[in-house]
Amino acid sequence: MERERKSLTGESLSGSRYFEYRLNTALKTALETHFVARILLSPPHVTDLDRQALLEAFDSNWIAPTGPAVAGFEADITARTGVADAAALSSGTAGLHLALLVAGVARGDEVIVPTATFVATANAVTYTGATPRFVDSESASWNLDPDLLGEDLAAQARRGRLPAAVISVDLYGHCADYDRIEAACAEFEVPLIVDAAEALGATYRGRPAGSMGFAGVFSFNGNKILTTSGGGMLVSNDAAIVERVRFLSTQAREPELHYEHREIGFNYRMSNLLGALGRSQLDQLDDRIGARQIVEQRYRDQLADIAGVGFLPRPDYGTPNHWLTVITIDADAYGLSSDELIAKLDADDIEARPAWKPMHQQPVFAGLPCRGGAVADEIFATGVCLPSGSALTERDQQRVIATIRSHHG
Numbered sequence: 146m147e148r149e150r151k152s153l154t155g156e157s158l159s160g161s162r163y164f165e166y167r168l169n170t171a172l173k174t175a176l177e178t179h180f181v182a183r184i185l186l187s188p189p190h191v192t193d194l195d196r197q198a199l200l201e202a203f204d205s206n207w208i209a210p211t212g213p214a215v216a217g218f219e220a221d222i223t224a225r226t227g228v229a230d231a232a233a234l235s236s237g238t239a240g241l242h243l244a245l246l247v248a249g250v251a252r253g254d255e256v257i258v259p260t261a262t263f264v265a266t267a268n269a270v271t272y273t274g275a276t277p278r279f280v281d282s283e284s285a286s287w288n289l290d291p292d293l294l295g296e297d298l299a300a301q302a303r304r305g306r307l308p309a310a311v312i313s314v315d316l317y318g319h320c321a322d323y324d325r326i327e328a329a330c331a332e333f334e335v336p337l338i339v340d341a342a343e344a345l346g347a348t349y350r351g352r353p354a355g356s357m358g359f360a361g362v363f364s365f366n367g368n369k370i371l372t373t374s375g376g377g378m379l380v381s382n383d384a385a386i387v388e389r390v391r392f393l394s395t396q397a398r399e400p401e402l403h404y405e406h407r408e409i410g411f412n413y414r415m416s417n418l419l420g421a422l423g424r425s426q427l428d429q430l431d432d433r434i435g436a437r438q439i440v441e442q443r444y445r446d447q448l449a450d451i452a453g454v455g456f457l458p459r460p461d462y463g464t465p466n467h468w469l470t471v472i473t474i475d476a477d478a479y480g481l482s483s484d485e486l487i488a489k490l491d492a493d494d495i496e497a498r499p500a501w502k503p504m505h506q507q508p509v510f511a512g513l514p515c516r517g518g519a520v521a522d523e524i525f526a527t528g529v530c531l532p533s534g535s536a537l538t539e540r541d542q543q544r545v546i547a548t549i550r551s552h553h554g
């Protein structure tokens with residue numbers, strides 16, 4: 146009779162599966178001992194809890210199209226962010242697209258977008274047939290400058306061409322200044338959509354990121370603070386908006402048995418397997434924020450004395466989720482430019498990236514209006530995103546710090 150064999154996690158394995166397991170474990174140990182593994186910017190952090198949650202959903206046969214884990218994940222996000230309701234979607238980009246559609250954005254409209262953002266924010270605007278109007282960031286937060294926003298809205302109001310919506314972005318896990326942004330949007334009665342893709346778990350004056358405005362959007366892409374491999378969530382304080390988004394995300398299917406459709410919909414719903422993964426990931430959000438905070442604080446403590454190294458600003462009106470630590474490099478004082486530092490880190494098998502390249506510098510958006518832009522240009526020219534994963538070990542982080550210190554001067 147075959148002897149029962151178990152993996153380290155207690156799973157019983159037999160025959161060739163056990164052999165395969167032993168081989169993989171031996172290879173992994175050998176690799177860890179003899180090679181330096183590349184340190185990544187923000188790799189997915191998944192645990193046995195996630196694995197179990199995923200397999201339970203799998204075993205329940207709720208594979209598709211939707212199921213109880215999707216509704217459960219929506220309820221969990223609703224509770225966590227204090228909104229009225231949430232709709233689980235296939236991506237954050239899908240959430241932005243549907244938020245814009247439900248806000249009434251249509252072909253020929255304009256939508257204000259911060260120029261300092263990831264391209265998804267601006268891409269979603271173009272999906273509706275509208276075009277982005279870019280606005281610079283303020284240096285105090287690197288996020289949408291509320292004064293420039295007010296100026297742009299006033300100028301467009303005078304021309305009788307108010308934008309159909311404003312999207313603000315909570316860059317690198319820090320909230321924008323919502324009291325001032327909301328005031329500007331309210332004055333001109335333009336709906337505000339919050340791209341909180343990078344900021345789940347952050348707060349602004351005690352309010353959860355994403356809970357402001359017409360609707361907020363989160364992303365669970367592979368490098369975000371939580372991941373479902375790919376996925377997103379739209380939240381709103383108006384349950385009717387969320388209900389409408391859910392309807393549009395499932396091909397705008399009318400509640401009839403016979404597949405009745407009166408408008409164009411989308412296939413943007415989250416799958417039940419990923420909903421299960423999302424619930425398990427969300428349970429660990431506070432741990433993830435805590436781990437990234439320690440990483441950021443260690444960088445701040447151990448790089449503070451280096452001439453020419455600065456940090457992304459931490460406005461005192463809120464708490465970030467510490468998604469990515471971004472440093473700024475003053476090339477003259479530090480002795481290398483940000484690009485040169487990124488190349489040095491790469492040579493030491495460390496993944497670092499420039500801060501987002503502004504939308505007004507992107508060839509695909511050439512010729513679109515941009516109010517200001519110097520702050521976003523500066524962020525791009527000097528910003529370096531450092532490895533900030535919640536599973537980053539202190540040993541690996543010390544390797545990153547040593548490389549930055551060794552090339553100083």
Ligand SMILES: *Cc1c(COP(=O)(O)O)cnc(C)c1O
Pocket residue numbers: 235236237238239262263265266314340342343363364365366375376377
């Ligand atoms: C990641 C990201 C998105 C897009 O989210 P996906 O889930 O990848 O579609 C949108 N906006 C910002 C600012 C992001 O960082």
